[in-house]
Amino acid sequence: MTMNREPLEKGADMQDNPEGKSYQRYLELGGIINEQDYNDALLRLKIAQDNYEMPDKNHIGQVRMMADVAGIGLLMRTETDPRVILYSILRSDIRPKDVEHHHSQMSDWRLFAEVLRMLEDMDAFNKLKTFHHTNRRLGTYCPLCGKTEYSKDCI
Ligand SMILES: [Zn+2]
Numbered sequence: 001m002t003m004n005r006e007p008l009e010k011g012a013d014m015q016d017n018p019e020g021k022s023y024q025r026y027l028e029l030g031g032i033i034n035e036q037d038y039n040d041a042l043l044r045l046k047i048a049q050d051n052y053e054m055p056d057k058n059h060i061g062q063v064r065m066m067a068d069v070a071g072i073g074l075l076m077r078t079e080t081d082p083r084v085i086l087y088s089i090l091r092s093d094i095r096p097k098d099v100e101h102h103h104s105q106m107s108d109w110r111l112f113a114e115v116l117r118m119l120e121d122m123d124a125f126n127k128l129k130t131f132h133h134t135n136r137r138l139g140t141y142c143p144l145c146g147k148t149e150y151s152k153d154c155i
Helices: 023-028 035-050 057-070 082-092 108-118 122-134
Strands: none
Touching: 023 035, 035 082, 035 108, 057 082, 057 108, 057 122, 082 108, 108 122
16 A cells, blocks of 8 residues: 555554554544444455455456546556455445444445545545536436535535
């Protein structure tokens, strides 16, 4: 990963995960996935990267399409892009019986937006939002927030 890693003072409640990202920060960015699933997903990302695991081909295709449309640049070797790997990990999950709201119920666009927040890639996140929400034609549906009417608020 080539993201900034500023040394942070960590409070007792700020646990670090393998990617050096904090759940606190994710929440500040508006993320909605619960802490356990968040930590679990980032750990699985690390394991997948360490083992050079290949993401699902359909998932690679989905992210490629979404990134293309929204003008987000992926790594040349798409299958090694952490955004693609994390998306594939989350898209493969199925909802546990005792859980009402789960990320498996999110649309592909919504899940991709959540992935970008988890990896703190706000540049790509904002491109997604601009494309789908801010710059959409009047009266069309935004797949991120589900709104049709004009409003400044998205996800
Ligand atoms: Zn929206």
